[in-house]
Amino acid sequence: MNTPHIDHPRRVERLIAGQATSDGAGVKLTRVLTHDLQRRLDPYLMLDAFGSDDPDDYIAGFPDHPHRGFETITYMLAGRMLHRDSAGNEGLLEGGGVQWMNAGRGVIHSEIPQQQDGRMEGFQLWLNLSARDKMSAPWYRDFKADELPRFVTAAGVAVTVIAGESHGVGGAVTRDVTAPLFLDVHLVAGSRFAQPLPAGHNAFVYVYRGAVAIAGQSVTAQRMAILANDASTDGVVIEAEGDARMLLIAGQPLGEPIAQHGPFVMNTQQEIAQAVADFRAGRLGEASGRLQR
Ligand code: FE
Numbered sequence: 001m002n003t004p005h006i007d008h009p010r011r012v013e014r015l016i017a018g019q020a021t022s023d024g025a026g027v028k029l030t031r032v033l034t035h036d037l038q039r040r041l042d043p044y045l046m047l048d049a050f051g052s053d054d055p056d057d058y059i060a061g062f063p064d065h066p067h068r069g070f071e072t073i074t075y076m077l078a079g080r081m082l083h084r085d086s087a088g089n090e091g092l093l094e095g096g097g098v099q100w101m102n103a104g105r106g107v108i109h110s111e112i113p114q115q116q117d118g119r120m121e122g123f124q125l126w127l128n129l130s131a132r133d134k135m136s137a138p139w140y141r142d143f144k145a146d147e148l149p150r151f152v153t154a155a156g157v158a159v160t161v162i163a164g165e166s167h168g169v170g171g172a173v174t175r176d177v178t179a180p181l182f183l184d185v186h187l188v189a190g191s192r193f194a195q196p197l198p199a200g201h202n203a204f205v206y207v208y209r210g211a212v213a214i215a216g217q218s219v220t221a222q223r224m225a226i227l228a229n230d231a232s233t234d235g236v237v238i239e240a241e242g243d244a245r246m247l248l249i250a251g252q253p254l255g256e257p258i259a260q261h262g263p264f265v266m267n268t269q270q271e272i273a274q275a276v277a278d279f280r281a282g283r284l285g286e287a288s289g290r291l292q293r
Contacts, residue, residue: 002168003153006194006235010203012217013228018049024062024111028052032206032224033125035260040226041202042253043128043178045070045265047224049208051077051121058120061112066284067103068275069134069265071127071175073182074099074111075162077208079120085109086285089140096145098162100173104129104138106275106284123206123247130177130254131267143172155191160184164250166195181250187212187240195248196235203227203236203250210244219246 018032033047052058061081074081076093083099084090086108093099101107113120129136149161151169161171164181171182179201185193187210197203204226205212211220218241219225227236227250236248257267264275278284 004167004194004196004235006196006237008230008233009194009215009235009237010197010227010230010233011215012219012225014226015217015219016224016226018222018224023048024065025060027061028057030222033204037226038258038260041204042255042258043180043251044202044204044249045126045128045258045260046124047126047206047249048124049206049222050123051119051208053119055113055115055117055120058113059116062110063112064108064110065263066106066108066279067101067263068106068278068284069271070103070129072099072101072103073125073127073162074101074122075125075184076122079118079122080114081111081120081122082114083109083111091140091142093142094144096148098143098148098172099140100143100163101140102129102136102138104134104136106278107138108279108285125182125249126265127175127178127180127251128254128256128258128265131256133177134266134271141173148172153191153193155193156188157191157193158186159193177252178254179252181248183248185238185246185248187238187244187246189240189242192237192239194235194237197227197233197250198252199229199231199233201250201252202229203248205236205238205246205248207244207246209246211241212244212246213239213241 029050162182
């Protein structure tokens with residue numbers, strides 16, 4: 001494990017509270033990364049946080065729905081979610097597990113909770129695909145908690161590397177064009193964590209337990225901090241204000257036009273119209289018939 005040194009840490013540009021909403025068949029969630037932040041946080045399109053002890057908030061799940069043109073990353077902290085697609089693939093996502101799905105040219109799937117009571121908590125992140133990859137063959141990978149790379153720093157910071165690389169530890173997933181970094185970072189009181197970030201990459205932190213300080217700015221639970229892209233910076237330094245848990249997410253912006261209609265994210269309105277037509281004609285399900293594990 002390599003301990004990085006950051007000379008010029010990023011500052012917090014803006015704090016975001018997210019918007020309470022519901023999606024699917026009435027799942028209550030907080031949309032942290034909303035539509036109006038898609039350009040600022042390119043290549044990321046959406047981050048939803050869900051967490052409830054009340055089954056009425058989640059039990060109906062997300063029945064059959066399509067996706068085209070981007071990737072979805074689902075990270076479960078607690079609870080169990082069964083996913084099924086139109087090609088007959090299925091997998092059970094449990095606490096600490098990740099599903100990484102490239103929707104590519106088309107997937108129709110459902111995401112349904114597999115519990116009648118107890119806590120359901122997690123995140124879904126949407127990562128855009130470049131124009132040349134939007135119509136690629138769909139695939140997905142499921143990772144159980146113990147299959148995800150993990151390390152603990154000398155300061156006692158426990159890090160799960162879902163994507164990218166941290167302290168010399170490679171993540172479960174590597175993607176070349178958008179170069180996503182996706183870390184779950186658990187800090188103990190008084191500890192600090194440093195992570196190099198290319199200045200041009202867009203980056204944000206979402207704190208889900210406790211509070212942290214970034215360049216002197218306090219970031220409390222259920223807040224997203226957008227990190228500034230000042231050209232002179234070489235990373236981020238996070239200091240725990242008590243025990244804290246947070247996601248650190250970064251990636252290389254695509255700089256391409258974004259055209260979104262619900263679960264379809266393409267570059268032009270014409271491509272959106274094509275996606276809707278393909279879905280209505282049953283051609284998205286055919287695409288997921290070639291979904292590869
Ligand atoms: Fe979905």
